[in-house]
Amino acid sequence: MSEAPYYQGLAKSMMFTIALVSLAPLLGYALLSGYQYTTAYKEKVEAHLRELVLKHDQSVDSYLREKVAEVQVLGEVVGGDRLKAEAEITSLHNALVRSHGSDFVDLGIVNAAGVQVAYAGPYPLQGADYSNAEWFQAVKRRRVFVSDVIFGLRGVPHFIIALLVDVGGEQWVLKATLDFMAINDLVEDIRIGETGLAFITNRAAQFQTTPRRDMTGEVKLLHNILARGGEDSILGRGRAAITVVDDPVTGREVLFVTSPLKDGEWFMVYQQDTADAFAALYRIRNVGVAVLLLGTVCILAMAFLLSRRMARKVEVADQEKDMMNDQVVEAGKLASVGELAAGIAHEINNPVAIMVEEAGWVQDLLEEGLQKDDNEREVQRALTQIRSQGARCREITHKLLSFARKIDPTVERMCVNDLIREMAQFCEQRAKYANVRIETSLEDGVPQVEASQSEMQQVLLNLINNAIDAMDPGGGELDIMSRAEGGDVFISISDTGCGIPKANLQRIFDPFFTTKPVGKGTGLGLSIIYGIINKMGGDISVKSVVNKGTAFTIRLPASKEGMRCAAGNGAAGEQPPADGGRSEETGG
Known part of the structure; x- marks a missing residue:
């Protein structure tokens, strides 16, 4: 029976052993280092995005605090009695435009009944009634209030900084209207990769700046993200919270970074597809996988060649051993013949x-x-x-x-x-x-x-x-x-x-x-x-x-065919004389 299957099995066993011993450390190191590198890289990217969002968050917050401070200076230095004069309001507005460009769209003073009694600006809003406006009700509670971006009576997006001032013993409101493009430009500067974009929303996920693409279908998702990540930020668990979710509109995995603005009433939101945010990581990972696969193929090929060569050497050694065994058996047989020599000589004699x-x-x-x-x-x-x-x-x-x-x-x-x-x-x-x-x-x-x-x-x-x-x-x-x-x-x-x-x-x-x-x-x-x-x-x-x-x-x-031997005499050692009756032994 051919022993080729034995040596083929031996070669396979050696190949498996060589491959296992060679690949196990390589795969273990690749997985461990890959995991550590991936974790470190993602942490680095996330830290960079946090820093970027927080930097622009602080810019917007600084801008708002600066404008609020300027309005407060007007209220305190000029005083409410002077502000109700049309000429005074116009003079102050002109001074603001000269100093800050088009940031301050208009300036007005609203009496306790909500009627604008003095106004300086490009719109016909003299005598406008703001008694039911949300910002007018809010400033009475807070004394200083920055509104959301609204369209209001003018029909264009803007936001209002309102300040309570004392005029003749009554609480009037100094109202400054600012162009929302000032903060919109600050947010639009955040652009990383192909899908990265930033915007500002309020707590109800209403956009305070204009995103670069239509995000109407993602409002519900934003609302849920702000409810989770926004609360974490406000409670001090991280000034910028990171959330990774599946976008129901695009079907892709998206990374969101949120940071609160304006005492938590607004949020700076940055979003980017994870495939885009970690593109460099995925490229390096793909290269690593390709190198690992190439190395695995080389190791398997070498294991195959070495195992075949070693199995062949074992086969040759076994053949040589069988030859030596045959020689030993032959020598043993000749030794047995030598032991029988005396009896054989007498038998022939x-x-x-x-x-x-x-x-x-x-x-x-x-x-x-x-x-x-x-x-x-x-x-x-x-x-x-x-x-x-x-x-x-x-x-x-x-x-x-x-x-x-x-x-x-x-x-x-x-x-x-x-x-x-x-x-x-x-x-x-x-x-x-x-x-x-x-x-x-x-x-x-x-x-x-x-x-x-x-x-x-x-x-x-x-x-x-x-x-x-x-x-x-x-x-x-x-x-x-x-x-x-x-x-x-x-x-x-x-x-x-x-x-x-x-x-x-x-x-x-x-x-x-x-x-x-x-x-x-x-x-x-x-x-x-x-x-x-x-x-x-x-x-x-x-x-x-x-x-x-x-x-x-x-x-x-027994033989597989099941054939049996013919019945015969089982006695041995009782041989009939071969000399036809003359059985005497001579010459012995």
Whole structure:
């Protein structure tokens, strides 16, 4: 099965880790610094707008206080008795025009009944009745009053500064009319960006100056803003209050700055779209986002390339490790063959000795002649025996070469019972030298397993040799069993040897760990077995009692096809003589 998906998953995991480790600090820093910069910039813009509004607020307030002071000076210095004279009023008005230009539109004196008895100005307002005018009623309560911008009797916008003066024991009113354009020009100077504009309203959201655009549809919104922000300003929570709302007319988010004028009766209002007010911030933010995205793309690209390269190096390292493992397995296999050498030599020596004996017998018969007695029949028998023993030698050498050939990791369906019988026969001669009796108990019809035959040969040979070593020289019994349980096949190899100390049970599968004397073992056998079994999707366990024996149990998953092995004889170690009845061992 190809392991490409494993390395692809490894590359993805490394790419995700590299990207996360690289991007997390960058994104964290970007978000934190972006938040702090945005907050600082907005505070700076808002502070600038507050300062701008307050500056013009103070200019308008100073202008009004200056005009009120001038009217008060007239009332106090000239006196009410002189002011009711037409010539005096005209003279004072001319003096005001010369000093202040067109700010003072006209000047008049109104008696206690509300009738203007003296007037100087461009309009025919001599004798005008102001008894019902709001400003006339208000000045009686306050003594000095500055009205809202009104149209009044003249039909043009203006506002009035009214002052109570004493004339013959009665409270008359000195009335000065001022052109609203004087304060309108002061407010129109506030222009920032494309949407910034300023204006003055009273508490009822009635405009006291002319906005640069029609704001009829926003009167209700202004009224609500003045009710919130205006009260905060008047109560001292900030001389200029800032409110951000959605404009129902334009549908855009708008920033309002409000500051009270004329003792809270008027308000200086500045408004601007937030997109316009913070345009520079948004541009910088967009540039920052673009740089961040570019950096993210570069980091992801680098993470992709590095992860692919690292995964490839891991794949190459794994391939080299597999090659080394194969070499280690091969070395272990050759070591096992070396351990079997004595038994194999004896196994081949017997049929060779028989063939030599039979060849000498044939030579003697030929010297006597084939015509004598039944020499011809005896020669035929001897030749048959020689051929039979030669076939036996060929079978032994074929098994040895088959086992000693290079490990073939090809996975195929196989029957474990057949393999157990083969390996039991293969190790029988060595077992006899060690006084070990091999018994097999193989369950009929166990499912086939998917495994490499050569690797399973290595597993069984190592376990059988280890069991024989554990019982040498005293001898004992070696039992090999197979059974099927659930969807698995189990192979058990138990011996009656010296056993394994409990302290060593946790380490027996570690590479180079061995309890054999120096020079008797490499410590790789069980490690190789563990790796082979795990690669096949199985596992191996061990139980051991010192001086009683050890049992290794292998679990292998059954083949998915569910095919079962054919029933057969489970006994091994009881071979019929291959010499046709002449079973004596010679030359051994």
